[in-house]
Amino acid sequence: MCFDLDSAPPIPALSGAAVSHADLVLEAKDGNRFGAFLATPEEGVGPGVVILPDVRGLYRFYEELALRFAERGVAALAFDYFGRTAGIEKRPDDWDYMPLVQQLTHEQVQADVGASVAHLRDLGCDPLFTVGFCFGGSGSWAAAASGHGLAGAVGFYGRPSRMIELVPQLDAPILALQGGADQGIPHSDNVEFEQALAENGKEYELVEFEGAPHSFFDRKQEEFQGASDEAWSRTLAFIEANAAD
Numbered sequence: 001m002c003f004d005l006d007s008a009p010p011i012p013a014l015s016g017a018a019v020s021h022a023d024l025v026l027e028a029k030d031g032n033r034f035g036a037f038l039a040t041p042e043e044g045v046g047p048g049v050v051i052l053p054d055v056r057g058l059y060r061f062y063e064e065l066a067l068r069f070a071e072r073g074v075a076a077l078a079f080d081y082f083g084r085t086a087g088i089e090k091r092p093d094d095w096d097y098m099p100l101v102q103q104l105t106h107e108q109v110q111a112d113v114g115a116s117v118a119h120l121r122d123l124g125c126d127p128l129f130t131v132g133f134c135f136g137g138s139g140s141w142a143a144a145a146s147g148h149g150l151a152g153a154v155g156f157y158g159r160p161s162r163m164i165e166l167v168p169q170l171d172a173p174i175l176a177l178q179g180g181a182d183q184g185i186p187h188s189d190n191v192e193f194e195q196a197l198a199e200n201g202k203e204y205e206l207v208e209f210e211g212a213p214h215s216f217f218d219r220k221q222e223e224f225q226g227a228s229d230e231a232w233s234r235t236l237a238f239i240e241a242n243a244a245d
Contacts, residue, residue, distance in 0.1 A: 002054035002134040002215040009065045010219040010228040017071035018042040028111040034083030037063045039070035048125030050116040051078035052136030110146040117148045127151035138162035145169035152242040160193035167196045173203035175238045177231045179212040
């Protein structure tokens with residue numbers, strides 16, 4: 001997984017922000033029932049984001065991230081990948097998730113993204129975005145090529161090779177926030193990704209944070225707080241800019 005179990009988003013909570021939150025069970029078009037966590041601002045309905053977690057699925061880090069979005073006026077729904085294989089209940093910290101990750105397909109992930117997008121849309125959220133991390137980073141970009149009607153997709157340290165073949169199908173802008181010292185995603189992969197995006201005339205921005213490793217977006221990674229601050233600012237600016245289009 002990307003984060004330790006005691007990791008937290010490197011974003012300050014906004015004191016006095018009025019938000020609501022709830023655990024949900026959603027159902028995809030293929031009949032899969034899966035767990036999710038929803039956080040909404042109590043004042044008004046605006047843009048919404050679907051959060052795609054790392055390989056471990058839904059846990060506290062992503063629930064906290066959803067709350068940070070809601071504090072800033074953006075409804076956020078983080079969902080779990082493993083309804084088909086592990087059920088809807090919350091799992092212990094030490095569970096063996098990798099065998100189930102290996103069973104996941106692109107179609108299954110996007111079916112669950114679709115149900116999450118539909119739930120936010122039913123709440124009146126507009127426009128809608130995805131934001132993902134690691135496994136969910138590439139899944140977030142892929143969501144912009146999967147017919148969900150998104151206004152944009154953000155991926156933190158996603159692996160371009162997981163979705164580069166979908167670049168011609170992208171129908172929304174993407175933002176890629178990559179670690180410049182990510183040993184699992186070399187600079188050459190990001191260059192290839194940029195070339196594919198440019199050659200296909202897609203709207204994108206790809207940022208490599210110099211010296212930052214995989215999973216730099218973590219309160220425990222104090223030495224990379226500057227990169228985290230910029231990545232968060234860019235994410236909010238991307239949502240604001242594309243919400244206005």
